[in-house]
Amino acid sequence: MTTSTTETTPVIALPGRTAALLTGLGAAATAGSALMPWTWTSEYPGDLTFYGSPAGLQWLALTAGLVTLVLLLATQGVPGLRWAAPRRSSNAVLLAAAGAVAVGWFSVISIATDLGGLAHLEPGGWVLAAGSLLALAGSLGLPLDRRTAVPLRILDRRLFLLVPIAPVVWFATHAVPEDKPVAPVLTALAGGLAIATGGVLLVQLGHAANSWLRLGTVNRPLPAPRALPSWVEVALIVVAFAIGLFAITFGIDTEYGELFTGYLLLAASVVASLGRSGLLPRLRALTVKYQTVTTGAAFAAAASFPFTQTSDQYTSVATNILIFATVALGLNIVVGLAGLLDLGYVAFLGVGAYSAALVSGSPASPIHVQFPFWGAVLTGAVVSMVFGVVIGAPTLRLRGDYLAIVTLGFGEIFRITMLNLNGTTGPKITNGSNGIPRIPDLEILGWNLGKPTTIFGFELGRFSNYYLLMLLVTAVVVLVFARVGNSRIGRAWVAIREDETAAEAMGINGFRLKLLAFALGACLAGLAGTVQAHVSYTVTPDQYTFAEALPPNSAFLLAAVILGGMGTISGPLAGATLLFLIPKKLEFLADYQLLAFGIALIVLMRVRPEGLIPNRRRQLEFHEADADIPAQATGDTVALSKAGA
């Protein structure tokens, strides 16, 4: 995997400045196509039929084209734009152009298949398809950072046996009459084989493309940034977060699955290309330099989200994302720091929610009390913590796989117990599967969160109020995570994760600290649970399962932590946001949702095992063989600099 031998050559040799010209032309055409109609009926969602008035996917194509164009000009050294590509790497342009192709061709294909035929494409659609492809072809002619040789990897030859077998099974499926008992088995087999064959061919194609393109992961050293006055640097951070808020708001507000898919494609390519161009690493260096400003800007951006909304349609989504993300962050203490694999974590969210529901004054609660908000929060957090200790005390004597299985069991025990405390199979406390409905809205210091509030002339609906409250809870959890993670206790947790025997020999009471991690994690999940009970009006046992198609559940929580990056703060927040939005927005995947999710997880873990936003340490751990990463670490920052070597 070492990338010791690299070169800067084009993949397709083109004379003179043709490559840059073609790329520019293609990018401009892609952006320009957004001003033309793509289709001539308003049946396609977003209504892409106007001249000069971009809508929906057209905005994405416009962005993709402009990003490609700006990066191209920046790498060509056009004055005034050079900040966009400090590394001057044409690979960034290629990545952006690839994003333009992804967005453009996805749009065109989606229009053609949704409306039934290429005839539904207006010239704008053709310009888009041709322009983005031209940009990609042109960018392959730019001087790219490449490896000198990448041997072609061929998959195990036995896998290719699938290619003849799959069609045989397919025909057999059709040959067998449908009433035969083997028919459904064959159908399932044929489907599975089709997916497997497709996967094998795709991976092999990927290897072939990799061997042809030979794109290196060489990161050119990032030149030291021009010294700027500190107020400018702070302003840059604020601008970056404003753009971030805009981008995330756009994603949450997407109204139909096609737009969200396009959004994901664009976001991935823009992040990848700006990362390669050096702009994002520079920004990251700034955020490390001004940590307080960054945290403040992040929370300010998050807090201003409800003010960008005109209805409660998407603030309810955002509130649920925050709940999910906060719980994921709590789980990150248990999994990411202390290294305890907990597969029943959602039960603690449930304990918090049930506790809050019972003392909420709901008419369905057998305890006819209504605690004030602080009392409910305290109850939820403390009861959850007690459950954490009670469950942890016997289970934490186990290690590794055994702990995972036992926590999985406890998670299910919680749900089943809640089902059975229904008055017939147990004492009447939770109403069994009906749950505790009609939980009244919270009232904090006379502020009823259920009623619309007006702040600065903006009217905030019920979910906006809860969103802001939940953001406060998230802030508390972030604070606890950041501070405890970097303290004597946090170091002891990481030590236990790394080597429990050695940690004990260093004077660490392993059992007690693991119990502490478990209890703290449970407490934070319980905290989120108290708000969740009020947000969703009703708590039922089936909200707290191990796995289902919609978050939050234990499997998705764990996936959010691992997908985002273990041991970091922003990782689980980003992972949870994605894992919440994708199933929510891509309802057209319907029955294949879990399958797609599974495949996406496998691909991600293969390509980026350290998660989307990795802990720098874990990145070093997984990519030790890639010589460039330490170089990047020295070039970019700070936190783990090798300056002392």
Add this chain to the structure above:
Amino acid sequence: MTTTDAPAPTPAPAPAPAETLLDVSGVTMRFGGLTAVNNVSLTVGRGEIIGLIGPNGAGKTTFFNCLTGLYVPTEGTVTYQGTVLPPKPHLVTQAGIARTFQNIRLFANMTVLENVQVGRHSRMHQGLLSAVLRGPGYRRSEQESRDRAMELLEFTGLAGKAEHLARNLPYGEQRKLEIARALASDPGLLLLDEPTAGMNPQETRAAEELVFAIRDRGVSVLVIEHDMRFIFNLCDRTAVLVQGQKIVEGDRETVQNDERVITAYLGAPLEGTAPVTETDQ
């Protein structure tokens, strides 16, 4: 590095019988029918360096594990400064005995500095709440832990690599880091389990210097080793463990000239040469 590569000095003359720090009496460890350690007694005085040698499988590491609470001895007692040691590793460390491991067990994905700071764990008392609130007491303790860890890194010559990941250190430095980490708990007695395994002669000599420097800090050392030259250069007394039993204890001459030791190592007495075995070079 604080130590030099100058030839090893001869060991300081054994100090007058000092106050007893560690008193092991009649420790026996049985695993089912196997007696790994059989009725071993040993004392370590303050400021002493004691060696423990023996062929592979003699029960040296098992004996160590009995001392550090990893195993509970079947019979016998271990007292440290007059109190019987509790059978829990973290309580033993709390009491003042620190150890290193035969196969290096660093916290590989933590930085060098953090590794040493983890060693300070039992000497700090800041809990969860103070970590969240970050009062002045917390900051003072955190600063003190950092200073102390840096001081130990200076002592072992690793200060320049404080921010490296422990896993990225070369082998010899990982051994040093293990010692620095153990010293961070302010032990009265340091147990070293084969500190020079896999080292070249220069590194071994540097390790010798380091052990002497540790003794000069007022820490007694009990060391398991295969490298005889290292042991005899270093130790005030050496005990020989064969098949779980202590067969002899004494200074260099006593041990070197003991027939049973020679038999245990070589199978038959050998005349004229000193029984120097360097199994790891």
